[in-house]
Amino acid sequence: MNRRTALALTASLALMGCTTDIAPDIANRPLGDFSLQHLVVVVDDPQRGPMSRASDDESLQTAVTEAVETRFRRFQGGADYSIGIKVVGYALAAPGIPVLLAPRSLLAMNVAVFDADQQRISGDWKQLVVWERAGGDQIVGTGYTSTAEEQLAELADNAAVEIEKWMRENEGWFARPAAAPAADGPSS
Secondary structure, rough: HHHHHHHHHHHOOOOOOOOOOOOOOHHHOOOOOOOOOOOEEEEEEEOOOEEEEOOOOHHHHHHHHHHHHHHHOEEEOOEEEEEEEEEEEEEOOOOOOOEEEEEOOOEEEEEEEEEOOOOOOOOOOOOEEEEOOOOHHHHHHHHHHHOOHHHHHHHHHHHHHHHHHHHHHHHHHHHOOOOOOOOOOOOO
């Protein structure tokens, strides 16, 4: 299956998966000893979904970079980590036929986490597909109610949330080093 077919298949499953934000009590917790050292977002001719509005690589890169930077710079742990993201596909919903065809926007990417020595600690690249939120305008579709820039900004924010959820599922990557045992006292 080629990438274009895979993206079309993914787009056809638009009713599945929806990003929900992280509960405030969890979001306000540190992410282990995580502190964002570097964020690298690569966008190199990603696949554009069927019936999608166009976006240029720079706009995709800027939106994802700003959303992820905003989300992860709040963590002030004692160890440096980096996040690498490759945007591989997108679909920005164009106006459709209300009720019958109200397309949803999506963003497909591969994500990895690296330690301070730039060694990948997350194993294989995590493939994520994020969707715009389902809301009351889904009957009409955001192609009628939002600009391409607004759709992209929402997708980028949703991507940052999904990346944080994935990293929180793997908080062991960011474990604080165990404190050295205290000495029992002076030795004679």
